[in-house]
Amino acid sequence: MQEPQRRSPDDSVWPRPKVISCFSVHDPEGPDADHSDEPADVTDSDEPSPRSGVDPGVVAPVSEADAEDEVARAEDRADAARARLSRLREAAETGDAADDDASRDGERRRAKLTRARLRLPRRPGRPSWLRRPGRRTIAASVGIVLVSAAVGASGYMVWQHRTTVHKRQLAAEFSAAARQGVTTLMSIDANHAKDDIQRILDASTGDFKNQLSAMSGLMAMQSEESKVSSKGTVEAVAVESLSDDSAVVIVAAKSDVTNADNTKRPPVMWRLSVGISRDSGQLKISKVDFLQ
Amino acid sequence: MTVEHDSSLDGTETTPSDETESPPAPAESARTNGFATIKRWARRCLARWRSIVATLLVATAVGVAAGLYFVLYRPDQRVGDAAAHRAIQAASDGAVAVLSYSPDNLDRDIAKAKSYLTGDFLAYYTKFSEQIAAMALQKHVTETAKVVRAALSELQPDSAVVLVFINQIATSKEKPEPQTNASIAQVTLAKVKGSWLISKLDPLS
Numbered sequence: 021m022q023e024p025q026r027r028s029p030d031d032s033v034w035p036r037p038k039v040i041s042c043f044s045v046h047d048p049e050g051p052d053a054d055h056s057d058e059p060a061d062v063t064d065s066d067e068p069s070p071r072s073g074v075d076p077g078v079v080a081p082v083s084e085a086d087a088e089d090e091v092a093r094a095e096d097r098a099d100a101a102r103a104r105l106s107r108l109r110e111a112a113e114t115g116d117a118a119d120d121d122a123s124r125d126g127e128r129r130r131a132k133l134t135r136a137r138l139r140l141p142r143r144p145g146r147p148s149w150l151r152r153p154g155r156r157t158i159a160a161s162v163g164i165v166l167v168s169a170a171v172g173a174s175g176y177m178v179w180q181h182r183t184t185v186h187k188r189q190l191a192a193e194f195s196a197a198a199r200q201g202v203t204t205l206m207s208i209d210a211n212h213a214k215d216d217i218q219r220i221l222d223a224s225t226g227d228f229k230n231q232l233s234a235m236s237g238l239m240a241m242q243s244e245e246s247k248v249s250s251k252g253t254v255e256a257v258a259v260e261s262l263s264d265d266s267a268v269v270i271v272a273a274k275s276d277v278t279n280a281d282n283t284k285r286p287p288v289m290w291r292l293s294v295g296i297s298r299d300s301g302q303l304k305i306s307k308v309d310f311l312q
Numbered sequence: 313m314t315v316e317h318d319s320s321l322d323g324t325e326t327t328p329s330d331e332t333e334s335p336p337a338p339a340e341s342a343r344t345n346g347f348a349t350i351k352r353w354a355r356r357c358l359a360r361w362r363s364i365v366a367t368l369l370v371a372t373a374v375g376v377a378a379g380l381y382f383v384l385y386r387p388d389q390r391v392g393d394a395a396a397h398r399a400i401q402a403a404s405d406g407a408v409a410v411l412s413y414s415p416d417n418l419d420r421d422i423a424k425a426k427s428y429l430t431g432d433f434l435a436y437y438t439k440f441s442e443q444i445a446a447m448a449l450q451k452h453v454t455e456t457a458k459v460v461r462a463a464l465s466e467l468q469p470d471s472a473v474v475l476v477f478i479n480q481i482a483t484s485k486e487k488p489e490p491q492t493n494a495s496i497a498q499v500t501l502a503k504v505k506g507s508w509l510i511s512k513l514d515p516l517s
Contacts, residue, residue, distance in 0.1 A: 167370050171377075177377075270463050270475055291494065
């Protein structure tokens with residue numbers, strides 16, 4: 021690039037180009053900065069040597085020849101430059117392409133050096149928390165968010181499943197208790213009424229038990245005297261509401277009543293709403309409503 | 313000319329220094345470079361190993377959550393409280409629709425009742441509704457049903473059984489004063505296209 025300028029003074033002075041060349045060597049951003057430590061320079065040595073051999077003979081006599089020669093030389097130089105460029109490129113690709121960390125380090129150091137030489141003030145850096153986060157940071161935070169969301173969702177779903185299973189178990193337990201309780205409640209055999217009523221008392225709890233026990237003597241006497249027996253059958257149960265220790269169950273029950281003369285009355289369907297409570301570990305009837 | 317000399321000089325000045333410095337440098341750096349590259353490679357491998365483990369962890373957590381969603385959560389939702397509530401509601405509304413009619417707008421009542429039904433029971437009701445219509449028109453019978461209590465007996469993902477206590481109030485030309493009849497219905501529901509429809513209605517009596 022600087023060759024034409026250098027050539028204009030031609031034979032006149034020696035030291036000036038040298039000064040220029042010195043400059044060019046020192047320039048840190050210029051191409052010389054790179055090739056100073058590369059083996060690429062070796063080829064430079066053999067290119068000028070033939071030229072210097074030819075030069076003194078040809079250049080002196082004719083200006084035309086001089087022009088031609090200049091063209092040839094320019095072409096030579098262009099070739100050399102191209103060759104060097106390709107070599108540099110090759111070196112950059114093969115040798116140090118992999119470890120860009122190192123090269124980047126070198127670049128940074130070089131940049132710092134130039135800045136120091138040019139006495140440039142250090143660029144005022146942004147605080148670290150204001151800088152845009154790196155790719156690693158983003159990936160890590162996305163990963164953390166994903167993992168915690170997944171773990172939270174899994175925990176919620178497992179908890180939900182356990183609740184559902186527990187509720188279904190409770191529902192089955194309470195409906196079985198209601199079925200058993202209502203069957204017991206509606207079955208009084210005249211021949212052993214006392215035992216049956218005692219069984220009913222055992223299957224109940226709370227206020228309902230208190231009321232029953234107050235009436236139990238009378239009930240037993242009545243059924244023994246009338247000799248009317250009843251037999252209850254539960255047709256369907258359904259749990260209306262539910263908690264760990266109590267439930268409301270609706271029951272469809274049929275009672276078959278047998279008279280003293282062994283004749284049967286037509287079966288009657290009953291609609292019951294039964295409260296079931298847990299009493300010292302056992303499920304017992306705490307309330308009975310006949311819905312009519 | 314001088315430029316040529318200069319450049320050649322320049323070249324000769326730089327080349328010897330290069331030649332003396334550069335040849336031993338690669339040999340030396342090759343050894344140290346070897347260790348450095350191994351170290352660097354190991355470090356990078358370690359870094360990558362960590363990121364691989366982290367990626368696996370994320371993938372596992374997300375996979376487990378997705379699996380739980382399909383294996384546990386969705387089936388649970390189908391038999392959960394919301395599904396139970398919807399089944400009870402459908403059974404109550406359907407039973408009321410089937411058991412309520414008035415001669416004034418019979419066609420509309422029957423059409424409404426049919427919209428709650430499916431399968432065999434729909435066929436049965438379609439056949440039976442003609443008789444009901446004829447009787448209702450002839451005797452001028454008005455039936456009004458009301459649900460007293462309703463609760464779930466059984467709930468599966470695609471079927472449910474609901475126990476419904478119903479009070480039916482009937483008036484006719486012969487008996488103008490309303491007559492209340494207590495009845496119990498066991499309603500079996502089937503899930504059709506995401507909504508509960510009555511597939512069976514058993515009166516218990």
